[in-house]
Amino acid sequence: MKNIKHKMLIGFLALFIMASSCKKKSDGVITPEDRISFDSTKLETFFQQHPDFRKYEKDINELYNKEDFHFVWYDKDGRVDFAEVLYSKVNGIKEDGVVQQMPYKKEVDELFAKRQGDKSTLENDLLVSAMYFYYTNNVLAGVDTKTSKQTGWYLPRPNVSYVDYLAELMKDPEKLEKDETENISQYYLLKKGLKKYQDIQAKGGWGMVDFPANVKTFKEGDTDAAIAQIRTRLFITGDLTTDNKSNVFDNELKEGLAKYETRHNRKADGIITGTLAKELSIPVEQRIQTIIVNMERCRWIDPAIMNAPELVAVNIPAYKLNYLRDGKTVLESNVVVGKELNKTVVFSGLMSYIVFSPYWNIPKSIIEKEIKPGMDKNSNYLEEKNMEWNDGNVRQKPGKANSLGLVKFMFPNSNNIYLHDTPSKSLFNKESRAFSHGCVRVEKARDLAVAIMDEQNKMSADKIDVAMNAGTEQSVSLKRKIPVYISYFTAWADKNGNVNFYEDVYNRDKRLAQLLYTKKK
Structure with a gap:
């Protein structure tokens, strides 16, 4: 699992010390005395000789410090078996959408070619450790948080220690082969789709x-x-x-x-x-690149979110919203998202209340760019738009003509983005639906309100209809806050690995692809 609890750390480390650097004798007894120690000052020599591995220096230092500067992958009998499992995964890393080869791959290949007589040297142990962090950083972690934010991604990133995760793997080496919980399930579906497209490419596309x-x-x-x-x-x-x-x-x-x-x-x-x-x-090559880009985005989402009792997920390029309970879709709806100049932000929040018959408190930017110019041309502009001044700002009164429609779903955030109904239903018939000022317009807003309120507040559909058409604003707090994830995936795969591709509405794929295809490992 990705989020390893601190209270379990001591136990994991104890297992790690026994399993990582010691082998079982023929009688099955683990012998800690076979562990090999080394001088910590020699770590610097390794990085001087292998400068492309310096990006993992912090993790490697932490690993050996916790091991009291003993070998991790070798004991007096040779290399531990799990190293072979890890090496096999690195050799197949293309299947995980990793396009850059590991640094010093030839040197590592030569090391693992020596099935017999492999020397228990510090350099060899460090090469395997560097290979481990290369694998976890590329397959599980992805690019760092700062870089992902530069691509417009503000969803929370999981905080993971792959030093601690190694303790689990050493205890159960098969976990690396069979476990599909380290990333969200969509990652593994896209991985299946990637294999299909790579096979198509191999046959000539x-x-x-x-x-x-x-x-x-x-x-x-x-x-x-x-x-x-x-x-x-x-x-x-x-x-x-x-x-x-x-x-x-x-x-x-x-x-x-x-x-x-x-x-x-x-x-x-x-x-x-x-x-x-x-x-x-x-071309199939471009489709493969798109799949790889979206597998990277999957690495940035904490898989624990899928365990939430309820979840509202919006995928901007697909123009879709899904309301899930216990990981299963209860309701799916088309949505309208922000246009190019008013991009809907990729972030998350907690839906805490629903507003029926809402006012629309018009943002100052819209007042300056649209409302005031309209008032200059037409003295009755506010009245005709069912708007009014309110404490120095302009708001639109509740009603069927209100730009927010008859209901809005609030998850307070600094971006001032929320989900809402709309009177402009015709926009949902268009294939490209980037028209809003940044908020997300929901085609089935009424159905979403019914589904949420029936589950949480036991508010009937009839009462919801009355509240939506009352003409008087009413806020209802949710008994349980619901996570809302607004994401950006231009490729999405089904359970069979069939990949759906969507318009890169904000032109973000190219920049991320450049990072993945050119970054140094």
Whole structure:
């Protein structure tokens, strides 16, 4: 588990001391006297000779300090078995979306090639320790918190000690192979999807769709070479079970197209456009990069959040909200998020109350940019918009025309962002839904209120309808605060590893990809 309790630390360290540097004799008795000690001043020599491992210097020093400067991976009988498990995982690290090779990989390979007669030297022990921290930093931790914030990610990061985590692994080496709780479950689903796309890449990927410049759309019954190309493309990614190579837009292609569009939150309209053809032409290498970027984002979320009794999760690029109880989706809704100039912030909060028939207290920035110019042109502007002055600010009165709709969900935060209803229902019919000033508009706001209030406050749907249409603001506190996570994932996989790709609405993938593909290990 990622969050190791401090009160368990002493016990873990005791296990660690026995298991990490000692081997079992033939009678199964652990012999601590076989542990090898060394002079702590020699650590600096290792880092001088291996400067690319200095990024792990703090962790390595902490590890050996806790071990009272004894070898971790070797005893007088040789290397402990768990080192082989770790080495195998590092060799398969590409499957975890890690694109940069470990420093001094050749030296480590030569070390593990010596199955017999491997020397119990300090340099060898330190090489294995550095390999361990390379693995945990890249597969489990990801880039540091400061760097993730630079990409616009303000969700809380888990605080993990991989020195302590090693104690668990030494106790149960198979944990590294079988455990899928170190990251959120979506990480492992994307990992499965990554394997699929890497296999597609190994087979040559797919070609471009040559969509005719003089054609606007294709519909069922039309014939063109591009239709056959699209058929093959959908077959490669599993949206079609067969590829008959036909260039006729038949019902089979229509069904495969509908499957693809549904997976990507599109309306299955049975039409092929130039835009769709361009999307299907995106190279498999770019799709792999997108999966890797989103696996990295998964590393930044504490998996413990999925154990919350209730959770509201919004994925900005998917324009979707999910309300979960005990890890299972109770309600899913389309949402509208902030436009490019008013990006919805990636962060979390605790929903503590719901407001029915809300006022809209208009932000000063909107008052200056929109309200005052409107008043200058029209003296009746406030009255026509059902607005009023209130202590030097402007607010919109409750009602069906209120920009917040009939209900809002509050999780107090410095970003002044919340979830709310909207009278502009037509926006939910659009595929791209980045239109708001930063808050999240919820299509099924009334249903969300009913689901939450029925579970917590035993407030009936009828009472909620009355409160929403009362025209008088009413706040109701929740008996139990609900975590709200607003995240940013441009790739999302289902249980079978089928990956859905979403529009990178805030253009954040490229910057993160550059960090992952160019950073030094």
